[in-house]
Amino acid sequence: MRRVVQFSTGNVGRHSLAALIGRPDLELVGVHAASADKIGRDAAELCGLSDPTGVLATDDLDALIALKPDCVVYTALGETRPMEAIEQMSRLLAAGINVVGTSMVWLVTPRHADGWLREPLEQACATGNSSLYVNGIDPGYSGDTAVHAALSLVTRASSVTVQEIFDYGNYDDYEYTGTAMGFGNSPQDELPMAFQPGVVASLFGGLVRSLAAHLDVELDEVRERCEPWYTDQRIECTMTTVEPGRMAAVRFAAEGMRGGEPVITVEHINRLTSAAAPQWEFPPEGHLGVHKVIVEGEPRVEVSTHLSHPVLDVTDAGCVSTAARAVNAIDWVCRAPAGLVALENIPPTEMIRGLMW
Template sequence: MYRVIQFSTGNVGREALRMIIARPDLELVGVHAASPAKIGRDAAELCGLGEPTGITATDDLDALVALGADCVVFTAQAETRPDEALAQMCAFLRAGTDVVATSFVWLVNPRSADAWLLDPLREACEEGGSSLYVNGIDPGYSGDTLALAALSLAGSADRVVIQEVFDYADYDDGEFTGVQFGFGLPADAEPALMATPGIVASIWGGSVHLLAEAMGITLDSVSDRWETWVTPTPIDCVMTKVEANCVAAVRFAAEGFRDGRAVIVVEHVNRLTPAAAPDWAYPPEGRDGVHRVLVEGHPGIEINSHVGGGEISETFAGVVSTAARVVNAIAAVRAADPGILGVVDLPAGYAGRVMS
């Protein structure tokens, strides 16, 4: 049994917390929360379970580090507060506690991450004899595990396109995802932060480089593109309310170029309700979203991957799967050699014990 700390109780963190509490191979020993309203509340209450665990949330990092847990599930937002999040991760790693995380998306492919992030984390892993693994569903699963599976079916591959095509209308995350993607912004407003040149290539470029390595090719460059679609009529949905002449869909990509051609493309198409961006790609009929891999080669390959459906929405299912991706990695990370790990460093099908 592994002694585990859940770090954060946001959308993904709540789902991870539920999984940890439910699994007999994991013992919850600590919970971190940043909000004063959550401090002192039982872990079960924070994730909607009825039976108390006796573990209450704290914002005392030193106290959590001192628990000497086997692993921390780190789902706190890091990209908007990198210095603080880096210090938190390093504190656990130096103490010998492994970290599995959905944060710092640049580390989905650590081989392409920058030194400002890698160096302190490597030093912390060396000092504590610990390991760090970062993954999720996108970036993560769709751009590595799913794409590598598709490439394994190809005798030759000339081009690979990875797509997330999702309707985000019922995704209750307007304060972060909505703002970052620029949903609701007037057509003539300052673009969203994500539209800043280089941001998309930075976040999803790790997948581009990973696939280039798998294909045995050298890229000339990796760049990004960003497009918006403006609604002519108001759209009101869970994500946010969009007035007429404001952004209701975005399409963006990180693209790896070779000889003037985009040979690896990692693309998002995200809209608010099916009415938005009618000329852009849609998921298959009857679905609100898809993670898709297209391989142009011999033979051509298309894999459409879905989570959710039925009683659980596909956007919320993506949150659950993001949490599951790292919780299910705990045993494999504990068994791995110390250091910063990527998906290619873990056994294929590392899911471990998934409880019904």
């Protein structure tokens, strides 16, 4: 049985925490929480479960390291505080504790991450003889597992498109996702963080370059594009309220170019309710969200992944699946050679071990 610590209890972390508590092959020994109102509370309470675990949340990283867990599930938001996240991960790794996570999405394709991010974590892994693995839905599943499966069905491919088409209206995360993407902004406002020059290429370009490397394709460049959509009516939703003349949808992509044409595209179409950007593509069959892969080739292949849940909204179901991409890799990562782990390093059947009991 693997001893594990959950690091954060936010939109993704509360779902990974519930998964850790439920799995008979894992033992939850600690929980990290940064908010004062969560410290000292039982892990079960923090993820909506009724039976207490006896494991209380703390913000003391040294105390968690002293528990000597086999693995930490790191889901704390790191993209807005990367140096602090690197320092926290490095301390865990250097102490000999493996880390799986959903944060710091550049690490989904670790061989294509910049040196400032990759090198201190590699050094920490070497010091502690430990491993680090980061994945999720997007970036993650759609750009590796789903697209690899689709490409395996063709004899030749001329282009690949990976898409997230999602209604974020019910996603209660304006503080990060909403502000980063600029929902509610006017055309006169400063560009939001996610669409400052170079950011889309930084976040999603690694997926493009990684896929090109797997395909043995030499790209001329990776470029980015972004198109906001401004509403002419008031839109109210869980994410935020958008007044007329302000942004309620956005379409953006990182494109791998060859011969002046995009041959590998990673694209998002994100809107707040179906009233936004009605001329843009919607998910098929009335779904609120889809992760889609389209391979133009012999033959043409289109794979759509829909998530649902009997109680949770589709965006919350996406957070459950994001958590799963980390939790399901714990046992293998604990057995892996030291270093940064990419999805392609993990045998596919290792990601389904322990899921049925």
